[in-house]
Amino acid sequence: MSEAERGWPLWEVFVRPRRGLAHTHAGSLHAPDAELALRNARDLFTRRGEGVSIWVVPAAAVSASSPDERDPFFRPAADKPYRHPTFYEVPEGVRHL
């Protein structure tokens, strides 16, 4: 990492591929401010026509769940199959369910 990059904060980039879809995390990059982060994101993540909208968020502003908390966070959901809608019969011929 260069001297300049070390001084630049990290930004998380979200790209919306088309109208109607949600923004999806595309990756991250370094930039000195939000304006340049948007431009860098345009060049790094949408140069092959991948998107119609970009969000950039300072990586420092993202609160993430910690790997240590994985069990209390996620395990209680694992043994509750009744939370999955798998007990319904899907009538034949229904396509958009």
Next chain:
Amino acid sequence: MSAPEHAPGGAPWATAALALGDDALILSHRLAEWAGNAPVLEEEVALANLALDLLGQARALLSLVGDEDALAFTRGPEAFTHVRLVELPRGDFAHTVVRQLCVATWQELLYERLATGASPLAPIAAAALPETAYHRDHAVTWTLRLGDGTAESHARTRAAAEALWPYTGELFDPVEGLDEVDLGALERRWRARVSDVLTRATVPVPGGARLPGSGRAGEHTPHLAALLDEMQSLHRAHPAASW
């Protein structure tokens, strides 16, 4: 190859297509030199994108004149008609940014005008306009940050503007096939826009006269021969090589 001696094939707009195509080709090569050398990875990709946009414009313009590969890879320095501004070494990042500001602002104004014309240049200019607008936007963004940044970045930006300014007059030299363009008006609008950006970036607008000579007449700096030496080396070693 359709044009012996690479002379444009008769139509007046062919001279203009060659000149503008050479501008795009040589500037593209200078920008591509940043690959592997840019100050940060993100900017390296941005500069490579600008270079690829310009290469696409060069291909379209040179193809109007003759065989694009023959024109790019077999002409000597004296047969190129780009402005000398684009052949100068890339210098530091401030030099590259200020040159982009000068050229992209000019290209945008010129392409806007050409896009409304009736020559074969019109569809190429229209297609290139959104690219050129982005190139200008990128250059303005960086000029403001560098000029109004640290003492070091300000000094470098100011030095770049003063070094490049004497070459900018060539952008408004008459070119056969651009008769529909009012070059005087173009130059006034260009000066207003570039001066506005430099002033906002706290960089004094350089004065001083243009250098004698013009790249449009095939007069070039020694830097061009070195550039072509590299750009044309693969073609010389492997004529007609393809991917």
